[in-house]
Amino acid sequence: MSKSPFLQSVRTEIRTKQYSYRTEKTYLYWVRQFILFNDKKHPEVMGNHEIERFLNHLAVNRGVSPATQNQALCAIIFLYKNVLKREIENLQYKMSKTPRRMPTVLNAEEVASILGNMEAEYWLITALLYGCGLRISEALSLRIKDIDLKSRNLLVFNGKGRKDRYTLLPGNLRENIERQIAHSRAIHESDLAEGFGLTSVPASLHKKYGPVMKDFGWQYLFPSSTRCVHPIAGYVCRHHLHHSTYARQLRQAVQASGITKRVTAHTFRHAFATELLRSGSDIRTVQEILGHSDIRTTEIYTHIIGDRRAGTVSPFDRLPGS
Known part of the structure; x- marks a missing residue:
């Protein structure tokens, strides 16, 4: 999947906006995971339901931290807003609050x-x-x-x-x-x-x-x-x-x-x-x-x-x- 034209278009958009190479790798990873989780369906035919399922899967089944959940959400929002030119609205999922620790x-x-x-x-x-x-x-x-x-x-x-x-x-x-x-x-x-x-x-x-x-x-x-x-x-x-x-x-x-x-x-x-x-x-x-x-x-x-x-x-x- 790393050589797919679609992921290349995501990479191009990230580089156009001059994000760091670390951010590029992170965003591509989460976009890839999102697509794989949803049986390799194209993001164009997916929406809020698939996004919510994926984020809940990360929290419940994979037990990722709040910061990692937010990172995945940012990558997906970037994908839809900047690559697919679609705004994701009324998502039944909010940014997780990272506990404030000393x-x-x-x-x-x-x-x-x-x-x-x-x-x-x-x-x-x-x-x-x-x-x-x-x-x-x-x-x-x-x-x-x-x-x-x-x-x-x-x-x-x-x-x-x-x-x-x-x-x-x-x-x-x-x-x-x-x-x-x-x-x-x-x-x-x-x-x-x-x-x-x-x-x-x-x-x-x-x-x-x-x-x-x-x-x-x-x-x-x-x-x-x-x-x-x-x-x-x-x-x-x-x-x-x-x-x-x-x-x-x-x-x-x-x-x-x-x-x-x-x-x-x-x-x-x-x-x-x-x-x-x-x-x-x-x-x-x-x-x-x-x-x-x-x-x-x-x-x-x-x-x-x-x-x-x-x-x-x-x-x-x-x-x-x-």
């Missing part, structure tokens, strides 16, 4: 213990997650041009919600970053010597800039160990480290540290936000650094530290001698 937070000693069990680029990735409040996708997709060691700024390009933002860069990471840049440069120069050197970028950028993508500034700070074929544009390039590679290293480091909390790459972002608020940083500033669209997302960290005022100090406590 995120797991590590203290400084636990972060230090995990870092003590990591080496090389994996140590630096973790340090950037905790020191800059990055998402793992943002850390792995950092390019050389995004790093300003002099002003200690880090550009997060095209982050979640396709938004750019700047975040602070810890000064004591300078030497580690410089070593990683040198490592990336050595790999890039080897690629150039072998007739390659293009980095992976969205197909539209490659089409627009072409050979410029060989410039060192466009290379990833954490390049993959091997070259690959671009999944859309088809050229040979070098991508960044895969998130599963980092996840494996992190899991080993957490086990070696003896920490029993559930720790993922995102846990360090939670710890970053909590420490900023605990030390008195303004919640609006933290919201901007994290790239949250809604301040209510940032406010969850004030609950973690047990103070909705997020470290605000009374003027009385600032009086001389108080």
Whole structure:
């Protein structure tokens, strides 16, 4: 079914709207599952009844999470709205509410213990997650041009919600970053010597800039160990480290540290936000650094530290001698 003309038309529409490659894979997966579940009937002859049956099947028989249910629904709505040009109305199914849970937070000693069990680029990735409040996708997709060691700024390009933002860069990471840049440069120069050197970028950028993508500034700070074929544009390039590679290293480091909390790459972002608020940083500033669209997302960290005022100090406590 992966080569069916219909699925190709779905793929084309996704790429026309410049969705990420990860979203493309996810949407195609759920469209394919929807068609298979309904005995390979064409979506054109299906409607609310078949959609509701499929979504209920996911919830009842497959026991998927609310977030996964919503993901499948988004893919199907995209299919009908953008490919079949039909609006799905009066669907007897609503977006599932994902339970709001307090995120797991590590203290400084636990972060230090995990870092003590990591080496090389994996140590630096973790340090950037905790020191800059990055998402793992943002850390792995950092390019050389995004790093300003002099002003200690880090550009997060095209982050979640396709938004750019700047975040602070810890000064004591300078030497580690410089070593990683040198490592990336050595790999890039080897690629150039072998007739390659293009980095992976969205197909539209490659089409627009072409050979410029060989410039060192466009290379990833954490390049993959091997070259690959671009999944859309088809050229040979070098991508960044895969998130599963980092996840494996992190899991080993957490086990070696003896920490029993559930720790993922995102846990360090939670710890970053909590420490900023605990030390008195303004919640609006933290919201901007994290790239949250809604301040209510940032406010969850004030609950973690047990103070909705997020470290605000009374003027009385600032009086001389108080």
